[in-house]
Amino acid sequence: MAVSWKRKDLLDLESLSTEEIELILQTADSFKEISQRPIKKVPTLRGQTVVLFFFEPSTRTRTSFELAAKRMSADIVNIQTNASSLTKGETLKDTAKNIEAMKVDIIIIRHSSSGAPYLLAESISPSIINAGDGSHEHPTQGLLDIFTIKEHKKKISGLNVSIIGDIAHSRVARSNIWGLTKLGAKVTVCGPATLMPPEIERLGVKVTYDVKEAIEGADVINMLRIQIERQGQSLFPPIRDYSMKFGLDAEKMRYAKKDVLIMHPGPINRGIELTPEVADGPYSVILEQVTNGIAVRMAVLYLVSGVKKRIE
Amino acid sequence: MDILLKGGHVVDPANNIDSEMDVLIKDDKIEQVAKNIKASGIPQEAKTIDCKGKMVFPGLIDMHTHLRQPGREDEETFLTGSRAALKGGFTSVLCMANTNPVIDNKGMVEYVYSESAKAGLINIYPVAAVTKGLEGKELTEIGQIAEAGAKALSDDGKPVMNAEILRRALEYSKMFGLPVISHCEDMNLSMNGVMNEGFVSTKLGLKGIPRTSEIVMVMRDIELMRLSGARLHIAHVSAKESVEAVREAKKRGIKVTCETCPHYFMLTEDAVIGFNTNAKVNPPLRTKEDVEAIKKGLADGVIDVIATDHAPHSLEEKDVEFDFAAAGMIGLEFALSLANPELIKSKVLGWSDLIRRMAVNPAKIIDLQGKGSLAAGSDADVAVFDAGAEWVVEGKRIESRSKNTPLIGRKMCGAVVLTIVGGKIKYENGKFN
Ligand SMILES: [Zn+2]
Numbered sequence: 001m002a003v004s005w006k007r008k009d010l011l012d013l014e015s016l017s018t019e020e021i022e023l024i025l026q027t028a029d030s031f032k033e034i035s036q037r038p039i040k041k042v043p044t045l046r047g048q049t050v051v052l053f054f055f056e057p058s059t060r061t062r063t064s065f066e067l068a069a070k071r072m073s074a075d076i077v078n079i080q081t082n083a084s085s086l087t088k089g090e091t092l093k094d095t096a097k098n099i100e101a102m103k104v105d106i107i108i109i110r111h112s113s114s115g116a117p118y119l120l121a122e123s124i125s126p127s128i129i130n131a132g133d134g135s136h137e138h139p140t141q142g143l144l145d146i147f148t149i150k151e152h153k154k155k156i157s158g159l160n161v162s163i164i165g166d167i168a169h170s171r172v173a174r175s176n177i178w179g180l181t182k183l184g185a186k187v188t189v190c191g192p193a194t195l196m197p198p199e200i201e202r203l204g205v206k207v208t209y210d211v212k213e214a215i216e217g218a219d220v221i222n223m224l225r226i227q228i229e230r231q232g233q234s235l236f237p238p239i240r241d242y243s244m245k246f247g248l249d250a251e252k253m254r255y256a257k258k259d260v261l262i263m264h265p266g267p268i269n270r271g272i273e274l275t276p277e278v279a280d281g282p283y284s285v286i287l288e289q290v291t292n293g294i295a296v297r298m299a300v301l302y303l304v305s306g307v308k309k310r311i312e
Numbered sequence: 313m314d315i316l317l318k319g320g321h322v323v324d325p326a327n328n329i330d331s332e333m334d335v336l337i338k339d340d341k342i343e344q345v346a347k348n349i350k351a352s353g354i355p356q357e358a359k360t361i362d363c364k365g366k367m368v369f370p371g372l373i374d375m376h377t378h379l380r381q382p383g384r385e386d387e388e389t390f391l392t393g394s395r396a397a398l399k400g401g402f403t404s405v406l407c408m409a410n411t412n413p414v415i416d417n418k419g420m421v422e423y424v425y426s427e428s429a430k431a432g433l434i435n436i437y438p439v440a441a442v443t444k445g446l447e448g449k450e451l452t453e454i455g456q457i458a459e460a461g462a463k464a465l466s467d468d469g470k471p472v473m474n475a476e477i478l479r480r481a482l483e484y485s486k487m488f489g490l491p492v493i494s495h496c497e498d499m500n501l502s503m504n505g506v507m508n509e510g511f512v513s514t515k516l517g518l519k520g521i522p523r524t525s526e527i528v529m530v531m532r533d534i535e536l537m538r539l540s541g542a543r544l545h546i547a548h549v550s551a552k553e554s555v556e557a558v559r560e561a562k563k564r565g566i567k568v569t570c571e572t573c574p575h576y577f578m579l580t581e582d583a584v585i586g587f588n589t590n591a592k593v594n595p596p597l598r599t600k601e602d603v604e605a606i607k608k609g610l611a612d613g614v615i616d617v618i619a620t621d622h623a624p625h626s627l628e629e630k631d632v633e634f635d636f637a638a639a640g641m642i643g644l645e646f647a648l649s650l651a652n653p654e655l656i657k658s659k660v661l662g663w664s665d666l667i668r669r670m671a672v673n674p675a676k677i678i679d680l681q682g683k684g685s686l687a688a689g690s691d692a693d694v695a696v697f698d699a700g701a702e703w704v705v706e707g708k709r710i711e712s713r714s715k716n717t718p719l720i721g722r723k724m725c726g727a728v729v730l731t732i733v734g735g736k737i738k739y740e741n742g743k744f745n
Contacts, residue, residue: 014515091628091631091632092632092633093631093632111633113633113634113635113636114516114517114518114587114634114635115516115518115587115633115634116633118586118587119587119631119632119633133517134517134518134635135517135518135519136516136517136518137517169517171517174515174517197513197514197520198509198510198511198513198514198520199510199511199514200514202511202514203514203515
């Protein structure tokens, strides 16, 4: 493949070309092997500083990025804080400029406001990796989902992928939609009408409120995590109703293809999105997603750090 | 000093003038508008200004500005707002009540008059709040506010959500002839929304404000107006269906009036892409279809007024996450230079139609005697516009104290070269007097 990586940042999958996505997946493939070794460390990022700048609590994504950076010998700083720039006095940009002044190389940011990583990318020079911004995108999650699908199905083009749950608030859904449709998959989104964002079909996906329709014929079913905090808001149906209508249980699995893959970005609300027998069942690749997450994030760190070096 | 504006293309729709004429100003009034005013009739000391090739209008009147004084003088003051107005050809503006403290009593109305007089550049008229503290609960002392000279009532920035309170405000204000200016937004439908709800909000993962939040309130307020028989003016119409609702109401003989703003006839929600906080405004920028409907409403007269909704915000309020950014953009300096290409050159409006919406109708709606017209004896408020001049919007050349506009770097068509207020030249070729 002739394409080379030219981006300082990874902010979204929307703006990536098919070739760029393929390049990340290929690079991740070679990094996956490192995690199988007894000594899981390469010197690729030695001397580089990676900041994990998390404005939202997250154990899974933060740990995955941290391990990815550690296995590449980077120095790591964790900053965990609260999102509201209004209550803090110091703005996000101020904070970022301070971190920049400490001469760091890569900033991995998670923020509850859509677009926050863009504000950083346009104002400071370190590479910015979006680890999830509001309801907008979560590009490394999209990439690791695609990587996992590809490992099993050997291709993406032509696959039927159904994404089920709270589509409106899901950055995982958006990144999956961009990545999968670019690579030629046929994507269906399914969820309660109150949690379906307007005009989403213009992203090239099929919309259904009928979970059976989403399950039938799907090669992959990606179940989104619902945020239980949203309970009680007008747009969220009562949890039990949600789980009866949209949760995946053994009964609904009877409509599924025999070789379907069940995915979930985690952490699972057991008994709500997935019953235990489905989550732990033979179709589930949920733990493989976690393993692959590290390889994909190593690949992304590797690619953006290479650009930094070439610029300097 | 008397002034003779020689040979300009005079557009004075109140007097059906749209041709090359001279305008003679004596003291603070218009003396005469005629072809080739003879030197013999002109006082010796009159200053003659060659306006050949330029447009001459009655001074523009902006029904909707936020001048931020008192409370946020770091964002705008009567002085800096006046300079921005003069550069845009505005000689009179209404300033909204959502200052700190709120303009919600007689003393605050008097404050606006006395403090703005110190700036001494343009005519500034206060709009007073409908409810105390803009809280939507208790009516202000409308009688005393009217007596102090407020030109309208509005809780702008917020709607009066309680229909019963708005009904009583309309009934009460009717006794004093004060129009109520309504910011139409159903706060339950728009809650936490930061941009138009639609394809772009879906893509960006930003919480949308459905167009319905505006439409239902336009419809509600039209009915409350009918019930009360009062005067109601709908602020910043942005959605196609709102234009249609006003069109229907007018057909039914209801005397509702409404305004739109330049950003609603020239920008769409696409301006938000990239999380551009300077394109965050309330009501939000909508779709191409809405822009077309706004233009149609302007063309057929359903939309009576073009106002700016000039809303200055400091960099600290804009240079933050999109969710946290303040809504609003400045507009006084650009309105005419945007209307020129977007409405005149594209043949949506003729010059007379445009000046009706930017001077004549505002004067009528808020009852400004002697303004919006160049008839003999009118106040000598005049703007001279060079429609062919081109310039580029640059932050450092903006007169407003705040620079929040999505127009930075954009080419403007046409520039105001001279603004006269009360017979005095207050702005000429970039200089203020
Ligand atoms: Zn408003």
